[in-house]
Amino acid sequence: MSATALFGNYARSKLAFDHGEGVWLVTKDGRRFLDCGSGIAVNSLGHSHPHLVSALQEQAGKLWHVSNLHQTPEGERLAKRLSETTFADKVLFVNSGAEAMEAAIKCARRYHYDNGAPERFHIVTFEGAFHGRTLGTIAAGGQEKYLEGFGPKAPGFDQVPTGDLEALKAVIGPQTAALAIEPIQGEGGIREIPTEYLRALRKLCDENGILLIFDEIQTGVGRTGKLFAHQWSGVEPDIMAVAKGIGGGFPMGACLATEETAKALSPGTHGTTFGGNPLAMAVGNAVLDVVLGDGFLEDVQKKGLNLKQKLAGLVDSHPKVLEQVRGNGLMLGIKCVVPAAEYVAAAYDAGLLAVPAGDNVVRVMPPLTMTDDEIAIAVERLEQAAIAVEEKLVEGAAE
Ligand SMILES: *Cc1c(COP(=O)(O)O)cnc(C)c1O
Numbered sequence: 001m002s003a004t005a006l007f008g009n010y011a012r013s014k015l016a017f018d019h020g021e022g023v024w025l026v027t028k029d030g031r032r033f034l035d036c037g038s039g040i041a042v043n044s045l046g047h048s049h050p051h052l053v054s055a056l057q058e059q060a061g062k063l064w065h066v067s068n069l070h071q072t073p074e075g076e077r078l079a080k081r082l083s084e085t086t087f088a089d090k091v092l093f094v095n096s097g098a099e100a101m102e103a104a105i106k107c108a109r110r111y112h113y114d115n116g117a118p119e120r121f122h123i124v125t126f127e128g129a130f131h132g133r134t135l136g137t138i139a140a141g142g143q144e145k146y147l148e149g150f151g152p153k154a155p156g157f158d159q160v161p162t163g164d165l166e167a168l169k170a171v172i173g174p175q176t177a178a179l180a181i182e183p184i185q186g187e188g189g190i191r192e193i194p195t196e197y198l199r200a201l202r203k204l205c206d207e208n209g210i211l212l213i214f215d216e217i218q219t220g221v222g223r224t225g226k227l228f229a230h231q232w233s234g235v236e237p238d239i240m241a242v243a244k245g246i247g248g249g250f251p252m253g254a255c256l257a258t259e260e261t262a263k264a265l266s267p268g269t270h271g272t273t274f275g276g277n278p279l280a281m282a283v284g285n286a287v288l289d290v291v292l293g294d295g296f297l298e299d300v301q302k303k304g305l306n307l308k309q310k311l312a313g314l315v316d317s318h319p320k321v322l323e324q325v326r327g328n329g330l331m332l333g334i335k336c337v338v339p340a341a342e343y344v345a346a347a348y349d350a351g352l353l354a355v356p357a358g359d360n361v362v363r364v365m366p367p368l369t370m371t372d373d374e375i376a377i378a379v380e381r382l383e384q385a386a387i388a389v390e391e392k393l394v395e396g397a398a399e
Contacts, residue, residue: 013348020047023370025353033348034378036366037355041186041218041331044245045290046367052248055286056279063278068271074281081288082256085227087236090262092255093276097217097243098132100253101180103270104239105136107257108178108211109156111264122175123213126162128188128358131180131215131241140180162193165200172204178211178239179204183229186218189359190326190333195233202235211238211261217253221245222291222368224329225301232328245368248287252280291368300368303375304329310379311364318386320393326361330368333361334382338389346385352378 018028023046025033038044045052059074066072079091092107094100105123112120123140131137138146139154147153158176160167162185179201185191205212214237219229223245226232230240238261243253253275274280290296308325311334315322321343324335336343340356347354347362355363366378 015348022046022048023367023374032351034352034366034374034381036347036364036378037353038245038365038367039249040244040355041223041363041365042244042247043249044221044223044287044368045248046369047249049248049290049369051290052250052283052286055282056250059279059282065274065277065279067273068276072276072278072281074278074285075276078281078284078288081285081292082242082254085292086231086240086256087258088240088256088262089259090257092257092262092265092270093280094243094253094255094272095251095274095280096132096253097241098134098137099272099275100217100241100243100255101131101137101140101215102134103255103265104180104213104215104241104257105140105178106270107239107255107261107265108213110269111211111261112177114264117174119175120177121156122158122173122177123156124158124160124168124171124176124179126181126185127159128162128185128191129159129180129182129215130185130187132217162191163197165197165204168201168204172208172210176208176210178213180213180215182215182217182219183233184219184224184327184331185358186331186363187357189335189357189361190331190363191359192326192328195235198230198233198235205238213237214240217241217243219331221287222297222300222329223331223365224327225297225304226329227291227297229328229331246284246287247280248283250280250283252277252284254284296368300329303370303372304332306372307364307366307375307378308332310375311382314379314383314386318383318390321386321389330364330366330370332364333357334364335359335361338393343385343389346388347382349388350381350384352381352385354382 017025025035109121131140139157142159158171220242240256311325327333340360340362357363
């Protein structure tokens with residue numbers, strides 16, 4: 001029946017893109033779509049960014065892969081830059097978000113093991129979380145729909161409702177190694193964790209010798225207008241998982257940690273064949289060249305405010321379709337009244353790509369390079385989509 005030779009684990013759209021230019025994606029038959037999904041918060045600098053293209057091309061002509069048996073100067077440089085701009089002293093490069101979270105979890109467990117407390121291996125996570133799709137990270141995320149049918153859930157993960165400090169205190173015990181949280185839940189539906197709550201987590205961790213892990217795989221690398229979202233709060237983790245935007249579309253991830261924590265992953269304890277590969281490192285450095293450039297992050301903040309205000313106006317004028325705007329910087333979500341998937345489909349028809357999330361939210365996460373003119377086009381198209389959904393509602397009511 002189906003013509004595809006691919007596994008059926010994705011319900012893909014019918015769109016097949018041929019190339020990209022900045023915030024635009026172009027299909028084989030020449031239709032242009034405004035990309036407000038960024039390949040799920042990955043294309044931080046849009047498509048075919050000249051600086052990224054030349055960095056990749058130059059590295060491709062020089063050296064692709066040597067493995068972690070040898071030095072990688074590009075990786076040394078990227079790690080140094082990440083440590084200079086964050087809480088971290090050390091960086092471990094991997095190939096994806098789930099691998100970055102796996103490394104974070106292993107680092108936390110091994111830290112306590114090394115400190116003579118092997119029984120401390122439980123990680124506390126929060127309802128609505130998403131940490132990846134490996135056996136470890138589906139256990140961390142705790143969502144039944146991702147765990148079902150894949151055998152016993154990996155042990156050592158406890159989940160509590162987000163925002164409920166008493167429930168958290170009740171679950172913490174001599175078995176607790178770490179708390180892991182996304183500063184803004186992405187897949188969960190752009191749910192911001194209040195600064196107060198992050199502060200309370202830090203305090204609880206300090207009082208109990210527990211490590212704090214931030215999953216900034218989606219929120220990181222300028223998405224919210226700071227290099228990392230937690231920098232808005234001033235609360236620093238011990239370990240942080242990064243991926244998505246750091247590669248601007250090239251697959252890579254990183255686990256960042258303090259010196260004290262990172263030393264748990266001593267020689268032989270952990271590894272990855274491809275992690276820190278020179279191609280990925282060259283692109284990662286090129287992404288930082290732009291994101292750390294003068295005024296870039298301030299610009300993301302301004303554009304984020306502009307877009308959020310316009311989306312709030314849209315919600316006000318279309319209350320039958322849209323309910324609320326939330327998020328920070330260019331990590332925004334529109335909570336829908338109609339099914340989110342329906343609004344996303346209408347947006348496709350209007351020539352705009354957005355991404356559905358949990359809690360009936362549509363994520364609007366354009367490349368950080370989007371201009372104010374392009375923001376105006378995005379809002380126009382999102383309005384067109386809202387009108388189309390409204391018209392359908394009227395037709396439905398008339399039948
Ligand atoms: C996407 C995502 C992951 C998983 O990343 P993959 O690269 O798909 O493995 C983990 N955590 C968060 C918060 C994410 O958004």
